[in-house]
Structure formats: C-alpha cells, structure tokens
Amino acid sequence: MEYVYLIIAIAVVLFATTGALVGNTVRRRRRLPPARTGAETPPAVEKSAVEQAGSEPASGVGLLERPAAPAARTAADETDVVAAPPAHEVPAPSAGRLVRLRARLARSQSSFGRGLLALLSGDDLTDEDWDDVESTLLLADVGVTATSELVAALKERTAVLGARSWSDVRDMLRDELLAQIGTTADRSLRTAADGRPGVLLVVGVNGTGKTTTCGKIARLLVADGKSVVLGAADTFRAAAADQLETWGGRVGAVTVRGAEGGDPASVAFDAVKRGIADGADAVVIDTAGRLHTKVGLMDELSKIKRVVTKQSPVDEVILVLDATTGQNALVQARVFTEAVDITGVALTKLDGTAKGGIVIAVQRELGVPVKLVGLGEGPDDLAPFEPEGFVDALLGDPVR
Structure with missing residues (x-):
C-alpha cells in the first residue's frame, strides 16, 4: 500500500512540474515580437548592448543603454522651425x-x-x-x-x-x-530726390486720425511702388508706436521707434537716418497730437523739424484736419502754420457729416493745397485729392 501512495505522489509532482514549464513557454511566446513579413525591409545590423553602452563595464543586473546624442541641426532643419514671414498686403492703386x-x-x-x-x-x-x-x-x-x-x-x-x-x-x-x-496746384507727395528719401512730417491736433493717416499714406506710397520708412515720433501715447508698426508691417515698411516718453526729435532723426541708409523713397514721421493752444507743444514741433533738418531737408509738412469740425479746423490750421511751414493738408472724415466747402475754406486760409482726403475707415480709403472728381461727386452726374 505504501508503494501505491509513493507512486501517486511522484505522479502529482511530475504533472505540476510539466504544467509550469508549459505555462512559462506560452508566456514567453506571447512576449515575442510579431514575425516580420516578407515585404518589410530588414533593419541594419543592430549594435550589441555593450557597443551601445560604450566602454562602461556591465553590471550584474544588466546593461543600461546610453541616450543617443541629438543629431546636428542643418540649414534645412532651421527653415522648418522658423516661421515664414507673413505675406505683405497689396494696396489698391492710388490713381483713380x-x-x-x-x-x-x-x-x-x-x-x-x-x-x-x-x-x-x-x-x-x-x-x-x-x-x-x-x-x-x-x-x-x-x-x-x-x-x-x-x-x-x-x-x-x-x-x-x-x-x-x-x-x-x-x-x-x-x-x-x-x-x-484751383486746378493748377501740385497736389502730389514729394518723395525721393537728389539721391535721398523724401521726408514727410505729419502734424495735427488730437483725435484727427493722424497716426492712422500716416499708415494710410505709407500704403498709398507703396501702392505706387515706393519704399517707405515710418518714424514713430509720437512717444507720449503708448499705443501710437504699436499702431504705426502694425500699419507698416502690413505693407513691408520699416518702423523706427523709441522708448515710451522719449525724445520725439531723436526718433524722427533716427528714422530719417534709417531711410537714407536703406535707400528708401520716403520717410513718413508721425508726431504727437497737440492742442493748438499749447505754446510749449507747438515749440516742440518746431524743434522736431529743426533736428530732422540736420539729417535731411523736410519735403512735406502735412496737416491732418478733421473735416467734420468745420470752421474750427481753420483756427487749428492758423496756429500750425505759424509753428511749421505747412505744405499740404489731409482732410479726414470727409465722407461723414463734413461739408464739401471746407476744401475751399482751408485752401484759402492756408494758401496750400488739399493733397489727401479720407473717405472711410478702410485701409485704402485715403485718396489723392482730385478737384474735378471732387466737384463732380458734389454735383452728381450731368443730365443727358
């Protein structure tokens, strides 16, 4: 009877051992990678763990792979990483x-x-x-x-x-x-002459849309194939330089700006210097809006013009007037004319409640031509002033 029990015990041990061996084999087979198909390209011969670890000695636990060094960047890699500059807008032609x-x-x-x-x-x-x-x-x-x-x-x-x-x-x-x-006055904006850029100084009181007009003038010049440098000499209004830079960036114009609250004459000087160095056709300088009753601010405007003149003559001083203010615009115009020699006028908001006769009144008061008129808020709604087209718009089409 003891032999029978011994035989049964041996059989149980053998059965358990065999089952464990089979289970391990199955689990190892499950962890094996899937077999490669014939269509796959066999990889290059892999380095051994020792080769990957370099000269470091193997430990009892196993070899740790050293992280691969990053590959050297190429010119092609840099091109992929750096974002392409935004495409420049194409302004509507100024003619017509x-x-x-x-x-x-x-x-x-x-x-x-x-x-x-x-x-x-x-x-x-x-x-x-x-x-x-x-x-x-x-x-x-x-x-x-x-x-x-x-x-x-x-x-x-x-x-x-x-x-x-x-x-x-x-x-x-x-x-x-x-x-x-008047139909004989020269209403064009003076640009490059004698191998230097034309310098345009834009002035006016607060709220006339002066900075916006500077941006639109840049678009107008670019539309005519001119290269432009913008000078953000309104250093007292924090958003003015950012606004001007946005306008310039749309059409590829460089903007020269200074520190907030800095000397506006210095910024204007540097803008003209940059325009000369770049061989630009025009430098458009935005100045801070100033009340015509503030003598100190008007004197500062005269200083800006004097400082710029050390670098290059000022070809244009454009006075921006809000056409909706009517006769009050004439009072502003008189004071600005005394501070700087105005060469032309830009009338903004002429499409609103403004009266068309302001064009006649301004020209008689200043003795200078209206050169630009703003007829909307769109980026290309600043137009060169054409007397015939303006009067025809006032009177409507003739009866046939």
Whole structure:
C-alpha cells in the first residue's frame, strides 16, 4: 500500500512540474515580437548592448543603454522651425481712388450740390433766391470770402445766360467751384530726390486720425511702388508706436521707434537716418497730437523739424484736419502754420457729416493745397485729392 501512495505522489509532482514549464513557454511566446513579413525591409545590423553602452563595464543586473546624442541641426532643419514671414498686403492703386470712392462722397454731399442746382435753375432769381444760395454755401463751410466771390460770379453768369437748363446750371456751378478750389496746384507727395528719401512730417491736433493717416499714406506710397520708412515720433501715447508698426508691417515698411516718453526729435532723426541708409523713397514721421493752444507743444514741433533738418531737408509738412469740425479746423490750421511751414493738408472724415466747402475754406486760409482726403475707415480709403472728381461727386452726374 505504501508503494501505491509513493507512486501517486511522484505522479502529482511530475504533472505540476510539466504544467509550469508549459505555462512559462506560452508566456514567453506571447512576449515575442510579431514575425516580420516578407515585404518589410530588414533593419541594419543592430549594435550589441555593450557597443551601445560604450566602454562602461556591465553590471550584474544588466546593461543600461546610453541616450543617443541629438543629431546636428542643418540649414534645412532651421527653415522648418522658423516661421515664414507673413505675406505683405497689396494696396489698391492710388490713381483713380477718388473716382472709385465717388459714390460714397456723393451720398454725404448731395444736399449741397443738389440744393445749389435747384436754387440756380429757376427762371427769374430774386434777391431771396440769392440769399438762399449764399446760405447754402455758408452752411457747407465754404467760408465768407469765398462765398461772396462765388455768389458774385454766379449772378454775372446767370444774367448773361438768361434762360437756363439744368445742364447749363450744372456746368456753370462746376466751373465756378473749380475756380475756387484751383486746378493748377501740385497736389502730389514729394518723395525721393537728389539721391535721398523724401521726408514727410505729419502734424495735427488730437483725435484727427493722424497716426492712422500716416499708415494710410505709407500704403498709398507703396501702392505706387515706393519704399517707405515710418518714424514713430509720437512717444507720449503708448499705443501710437504699436499702431504705426502694425500699419507698416502690413505693407513691408520699416518702423523706427523709441522708448515710451522719449525724445520725439531723436526718433524722427533716427528714422530719417534709417531711410537714407536703406535707400528708401520716403520717410513718413508721425508726431504727437497737440492742442493748438499749447505754446510749449507747438515749440516742440518746431524743434522736431529743426533736428530732422540736420539729417535731411523736410519735403512735406502735412496737416491732418478733421473735416467734420468745420470752421474750427481753420483756427487749428492758423496756429500750425505759424509753428511749421505747412505744405499740404489731409482732410479726414470727409465722407461723414463734413461739408464739401471746407476744401475751399482751408485752401484759402492756408494758401496750400488739399493733397489727401479720407473717405472711410478702410485701409485704402485715403485718396489723392482730385478737384474735378471732387466737384463732380458734389454735383452728381450731368443730365443727358
């Protein structure tokens, strides 16, 4: 009986041992990588653990692989990492901008032109009718002197013409308005001359849209194939330099800026210096808005111009006026003219509630031409001023 128990015990031990060996074999097979297919390319001969570990001695536990050194960067790698510069915008051509924006201007000025045409097309104009013509001109900000001259000229022409059609009245009014605005003045912006960039100093009171106008002038010049450097000489308003840099970056113009609260004359000087070094066609310098009643700020403006002149002559001093302020713009203009010699005017917001006659009044007051008009908030809504296109927009299309 003891032999029987011994045989059973031996059988149980053998069975357990065999089962454990089979289980280990199965588990090891599960951990093996999947077999490679014939379509795969066999890898290069791998280094042994000792080769990967270098000359370090093996420990009893096993060899630890040393991390591979990063590969040397190539020029191609750098190109992938560095972001490409944003594409520059292509501004609308400057030529004919006023024509394209004519409908917008006509909508805001229609009461002026149509009102005059209606008054002057009557058969027999009475003194009361002429008083209405005069009132219409004055309400349109034409100015007292210009209004008197216009009324006198219109009276003379209507007396000669006698019976008048709507078309005749329109032609007569168009001629007289153009005579007041002037068609012979040079309204172009002066740029590169004598191997140096044209220097444009932009001035004005607070709130006229001066910094925005500087950015739009840059777009206008770039549209005509000019290269531009912007000078952020408004160092007192924190956002002014950032705003100008954004405008310039859109069209590839370099912006020179200084520390906040720094000397604006120094920034303007450095901007002109950069423009000369780069061979730019124009340097447009933005200055801080200043109240025309502050003598100290006006003297500072004179200083900026003097300092810039040490580097290069100032070709243009553009006064930015808000056309919606009407006759108050003339008061501002007088003071700025005394501080710096104004060479041209940029009238902003002329598509809003502004009166078209302000163009005549400003030119008579300053003796300089309106060179630019703002007809909207879009980036390309600043247009070179064209007298014929402007008057045609005021009066509407002729009756055929």
